[in-house]
Amino acid sequence: MIAHLNGRLVEKTPTSVIVECAGVGYFVKISLNTFSKLGDDENIKIFTQLQVREDAHTLYGFYSLKEREMFNHLISVSGIGANTAILMLSAMTSDEIASAIVNEEVAVIQSIKGIGAKTAQRVIIDLKDKVVKSDFTTENIFVTDNTNQNDALTALLSLGFDKKRVEKVIAKVITEDQTVEDIIKEALKVL
Numbered sequence: 001m002i003a004h005l006n007g008r009l010v011e012k013t014p015t016s017v018i019v020e021c022a023g024v025g026y027f028v029k030i031s032l033n034t035f036s037k038l039g040d041d042e043n044i045k046i047f048t049q050l051q052v053r054e055d056a057h058t059l060y061g062f063y064s065l066k067e068r069e070m071f072n073h074l075i076s077v078s079g080i081g082a083n084t085a086i087l088m089l090s091a092m093t094s095d096e097i098a099s100a101i102v103n104e105e106v107a108v109i110q111s112i113k114g115i116g117a118k119t120a121q122r123v124i125i126d127l128k129d130k131v132v133k134s135d136f137t138t139e140n141i142f143v144t145d146n147t148n149q150n151d152a153l154t155a156l157l158s159l160g161f162d163k164k165r166v167e168k169v170i171a172k173v174i175t176e177d178q179t180v181e182d183i184i185k186e187a188l189k190v191l
Contacts, residue, residue: 002026002059006045012038017061019046028061029082032090036162037063051075051082060086069134070094077126079119088112096163098136101127111158149174152183161191 005028007021014035018025028048030038038044046061047068060082062068067089074085074097088097091112100108101124109120149170156166166187173186 002048002050004045004047005061006043008042009038009044012040017044017046019044019061026059028059029086030061031067031086033093034061034063034067034089058082062089064094066136067094070097070136073127073130073134074123077119077123079122084114087114093163095136098131098134100124101131104128148178148180148183151180152187155180155184156187156191165191 005019005021005026007019007026009017010020010025011018012035014032015029017028017030017035017038019028020026028046030046034046038046046063047065048062049060049068049071051058051060060071062071071082071085071089074080074088075082080088088109092100092108097109099105104124106117106120106124109115109123110117115123152170153163153166156170157163169187169190170183173190174183178186
């Protein structure tokens with residue numbers, strides 16, 4: 001198995017990279033989270049997982065070992081293939097997925113495109129014990145003291161904005177007695 005690649009970044013797209021190592025260019029599928037963390041450095045190290053099937057040998061790449069570990073947990077669930085796992089890791093970070101699993105938040109997992117209620121429940125049932133034993137941050141990161149603030153955060157995350165940036169913007173624009181719609185409108189002006 002190829003555990004990692006350490007080489008020159010030749011090409012980078014939101015779904016893949018090509019890394020040249022010793023004259024060989026490796027095509028690696030990645031998540032959007034990995035894409036955003038890679039930056040524009042010429043020399044990179046990317047952790048990988050090789051999937052071998054009858055019709056293809058596909059290399060998946062991850063910015064961190066935690067993301068690769070979550071990928072391996074996800075593909076162990078019946079009904080979730082490698083592409084769905086990459087889609088899940090593109091929609092949420094590995095810690096966010098771990099938190100949703102540990103806190104049994106079916107709706108959060110189901111909010112990912114292509115994941116239905118039964119699959120979300122299966123992910124929680126199959127992975128809860130594994131995730132608790134792993135090194136993921138699993139406190140409930142989806143609950144805040146203010147319900148309107150939480151609803152606005154969830155809505156903006158579903159639009160594809162970065163979680164940390166959205167949290168900072170909401171903290172700046174929120175005032176007493178604002179509706180969810182008002183918080184979202186003010187945040188969108190800044191974002």
